[in-house]
Amino acid sequence: MMKKPLVTAAAIAGCGFFVLTGQQAAPPAVYTAAQAAAGRAAYQSSCAKCHTDTLMGRNGTGEVPEFLRVYGGKIPPLAGANSAFAPFMTKWGARTTKALYRRIQEAAGGFPPPDRRLDEELYLNLTAYILQANGARPGTQALTTSTAVEIRSIAPTLTDTQ
Numbered sequence: 001m002m003k004k005p006l007v008t009a010a011a012i013a014g015c016g017f018f019v020l021t022g023q024q025a026a027p028p029a030v031y032t033a034a035q036a037a038a039g040r041a042a043y044q045s046s047c048a049k050c051h052t053d054t055l056m057g058r059n060g061t062g063e064v065p066e067f068l069r070v071y072g073g074k075i076p077p078l079a080g081a082n083s084a085f086a087p088f089m090t091k092w093g094a095r096t097t098k099a100l101y102r103r104i105q106e107a108a109g110g111f112p113p114p115d116r117r118l119d120e121e122l123y124l125n126l127t128a129y130i131l132q133a134n135g136a137r138p139g140t141q142a143l144t145t146s147t148a149v150e151i152r153s154i155a156p157t158l159t160d161t162q
């Protein structure tokens with residue numbers, strides 16, 4: 001008999017948090033529009049040939065260019081989804097912007113020949129662009145290497161629909 005009220009209280013607290021989250025007007029902004037614009041340019045020159053212009057990656061069907069045969073023509077999405085992979089937000093929503101930054105740094109450095117021009121600032125710009133493509137809004141605060149915000153907390157609209 002002692003436990004029941006506790007469980008109920010926890011359930012109510014849980015609901016309260018949910019409602020509060022749903023009512024938040026504007027999610028925090030963790031990057032600037034300038035970063036995203038620079039990231040877009042870098043993306044188009046270094047990443048789009050594999051991850052595509054829409055960032056949705058490839059599902060291995062249709063014509064597979066020679067350089068993508070090694071991957072079976074399948075490239076994970078950096079926004080949205082394709083039928084060969086889980087949607088980007090399903091995989092990344094609960095992870096942080098910092099984890100995404102690190103993963104981008106790793107991914108961008110991993111393809112020969114390594115692009116030495118891709119320095120820290122460019123990785124941050126690429127991260128900003130990918131966050132923007134997933135529905136996060138730009139603001140006055142720049143993304144830094146220590147920014148660590150849960151991705152779904154800054155891109156809630158798309159998270160809800162995916």
Ligand code: HEC
Nearest residue numbers: 043046047050051071074075076091103104107108111126
């Ligand atoms: C030659 C094709 C190719 C290019 C160019 C390329 N990628 Fe990728 N990328 C892949 C493949 C294949 C994978 C999946 C295998 C892996 O995880 O390494 C991947 C994985 C990733 C991932 C991890 C996705 C996830 O959900 O775990 C990120 C992030 C990423 N790439 C970002 C980039 C960025 C940013 C660039 C440009 C700077 C880029 N990639 C350039 C082929 C490419």
